[in-house]
Amino acid sequence: MGIKTVAVYSDADRNALHVKMADEAVHIGPSAANQSYLIQDKIIDAVKQTGADAVHPGYGFLSENPEFAERLKAEGVVFIGPNPHAVVSMGDKITSKKLAMEAGVSTVPGHMGLIEDADDAVKISNKVGYPVMIKASAGGGGKGMRIAWNDEEAREGFAASKNEAANSFGDDRIFIEKFVTSPRHIEIQVLGDKHGNIIYLGERECSIQRRNQKVIEEAPSPFLDEATRAAMGAESVALAKAVDYDSAGTVEFIVDGDRNFYFLEMNTRLQVEHPVTELITGVDLVEQMIRSAQGEKLSMTQDDVKLTGWALESRIYAEDPFRNFLPSIGRLTRYRPPVEGKRENGAIVRNDTGVFEGGEISMFYDPMIAKLCTWGPDRGVALDAMRDALDVFELEGIGHNIPFLQAVYDHDRFIRGDITTGFIAEEYPDGFMGAEPNAGVMRKLAAVCALMHDVSETRAADISGSLPNHTRHVPDTWCVEIGDSHYRADIRGEKGLRTIIMDDDSDKAAIEMEVLINWLPGQSLVRALIDNKPVNFHAAPRPEGYAVRHRGCAFNVKVRTPEAGQLASHMPIKVAPDTSNLLLCPMPGVIVKVMVEVGDIVEDGQALAVVEAMKMENTLRAENRARVSEIKAAAGDNLAVDAVIMEFEAV
Known part of the structure; x- marks a missing residue:
């Protein structure tokens, strides 16, 4: 739009991507949000320093603070969002519920x-x-x-x-x-101007959540029918008109299994998941917010709004799904998202992000890394495009939730659209332990890993063979071990497309497959064609093989010569140390409080300590009955992951 931008940043965000992309940047204080991004005086001072005409408040922090909107108005600065009256009325959940009831909107x-x-x-x-x-x-x-x-x-x-x-x-x-049990979380996007025009832009299904935070969103919802969509849209517009709403906003509903819907809250700001609405409507919501803020009329009516195709959004978080989604911090040693743009099947890939390779994920803010979105002419195409995009998303250096997202997209319930806000708790009651690959997938991955090992060994042989009096033979047969499964891989051919005959330890006949890879040692992303069908996965070198991650599955693959394979069963297995008598800090964070003392006898499930990380408090609980023998941390301490908080002894 030709508008110059100013970024504000804290100490932690000094090298952030938004700072580099903006035309100007102003430092506003320490890393903690309550000493920087939440201090209105510092934001307004940055406005005055740079002569900015307007402020877009983003997704969080002061975006729904009515006092901030009023102060900007008093300073003659445009707030790119709804008018202060609407922020006051709808930004506060208690006030908005009362107004919704007065407007005849169904409420919880x-x-x-x-x-x-x-x-x-x-x-x-x-x-x-x-x-x-x-x-x-x-x-x-x-x-x-x-x-x-x-x-x-x-x-x-x-x-x-x-x-x-x-x-x-x-x-x-x-x-x-x-709390409505087995609910779906469905929200309506509204858009208004300063001339009394308000429309809605369809709905977003946001039911896949953990800790009440959305993980996957899609538009439209696979659950709504046209009548329910129209009714929810009409109530959303009526509520927005009641407060003279004049920007982009979201009216959120809880919907039960009979499509009864109840007003939950209204977010008077741009939503994190706004891209899926943009993809199915073709409307740029940020542009419309800016145009509305400068007094322009909406360029469209409700009749102009058409929902085309299907869109999905995956929130890529810096958190470890294998450790109950605990936040993860550190440096992004590799960050290479899928290429954005159109695909041959008509799909579109879009990636909204604020990070870069070599940057750091800090403990001070929300752990979201990126919003990976796909669009397709129907849900199936959008879903396939998302699976493919996640397969090639390279992200290393921190824990992340891509394996969990992949498992959800392959889950029968999600494919059917049979989802509620309880999906994660219902399907993973003991936590996410990874998906289980079927035998066919396992065999394909074993074949590719055998070929990768063959490529590595051939490369090593070529190097050593260039030296005088050095020759090295690379065998054509490899034994591959994945957990309890064992395969014999016979590789035919020298380069390019190879024929691999896979024989496992079952009574079934061997399977022949044509495999092509352009992988080189050191690459973490493996792109393969198996019988002319793409299979992409991630592999990191490990002793005798690779640590493989594919579609929510994570496992070690051992590749050995037939002789080494026969001897492997005689090798001792290293036993992990016993930490059952320790309370370890599950993530880097600050101890908020310790709730027991030395000598206390604690029971299974009893709260022991509270750790804060990335603005979320996490209560740590006892796993069994024991006596506290030593406490090694106190409130205010900054702890690293796996730092000992306290020790126990048997009673």
Whole structure:
């Protein structure tokens, strides 16, 4: 649009991508958000320093702070978002619920008044009826939200939500509402101008969540019919008109299995998942926000809005799905997302990101790395494109959730569109342990790994063979071990397309496949054609083989000569050290509080300590009955992953 931009940044974001991309950048303080991004004076001072005409507040921090919008207005600076009245009315969850009820919008039962303390929270929770959702009034992005099923969880949830709300939004007000079991989370995108025109741009399904934070979004919803979509859209527009809404915003609903929908909240800002709406409507929401802010009329009517095709968004997070999605920090030693643009099957790949290879993921902010989006003429094409894009997404140096996303996209329930906000808890009740590959996939990966090993050995032989009196023979047969599965791979041919005959330890006949790879030692992404069909996966070198990751599966592959394969069964297996008597810090973070003392006897499930990382508080609990023998950390301590917090002894 030809508009010059100014970035503000904290110490932690000094080298951030948005700082490099902007025309100008202004430093606004220390890394902690409550000392930089949440300080209104510092933002306004940056505006004055640079002579900026307007402020786009982004997704979080001050984006739904009515006082900030008012202060900008007083300074003669345009706030690229709704008018302050709408921010006040809808940005506060308690006020917005009352307005929704007055407007005749269906709402979830709950207590809209402020809650004084934990005892008050327990009384209200019993009155509403468990389970309940404890929520920060000024919250968003899953921050300041807890589900409580009993009095103890209500007390803990109130305290944790209040702390998170204060740290993330500078507002610790809490309210409680009924938690609708087996719900779907579906939201309506609205768009308005300063001339009274408001339209809706279809819906987004955001039901795949963990810790009340969205992980996968899609548009449209595979669940809604035209009648329900129209009804939800009409109520959303009516609510927006009630507060003279004049920008992009989102009205969120809980929808039950019978398509009854209940108003949840309104986000008076751009949503993280806005790209899927842009992909199915062709409307650039950020551009429309800017045009609305400078007084232009909407260039379209409701009749002009057409939903075309299907779009998916994967939130790529710096978190370890194999450790209960605990945040991960560190340097991105490799960051190579899939190429954006159109594909041969008509699909489109889009990647919105704020990081770069060599950059750091800090502990101070939300752990999202990128939003990988795909579009297709139908859901099946969009889904296939997403699978392919995740297969080739190279991300190393930190823990990340790509394996989990891959497992979800291959899950029967997701493919059918049979999803609720309880999907993750229902399908992975003991945590995500990785997907299980079928025998056919395992055999293909074994064949490619054998060929990779053959390429490595041939390269080594060529190097050593160039030396005087050095010759080295590379065998044509390799033994491949993946867990309890064993294969014999006979490789035919010298270069290019190779024939591999795979024989396992079953009674089934050997299988012949044509395999082509252009992989070289040192590359982590393996692109292969097996019988002319692409198979892409990630492999890291390990002793005698590779650590392989493919479609949510993670395992070690051993490749040996037939002689070494026969001897391998006699080798001792290293036993991992016993850490059952230790409470280890599961992520880099700050100890908020230690809840026990030396000598205390703790029971299975008892809360022991609270660790804060990336604006989220995590309660660590005992795994069995024991006595606390030593405490090695205190409130305020910064701990690394696996640092010892306390030790136990048997009772």
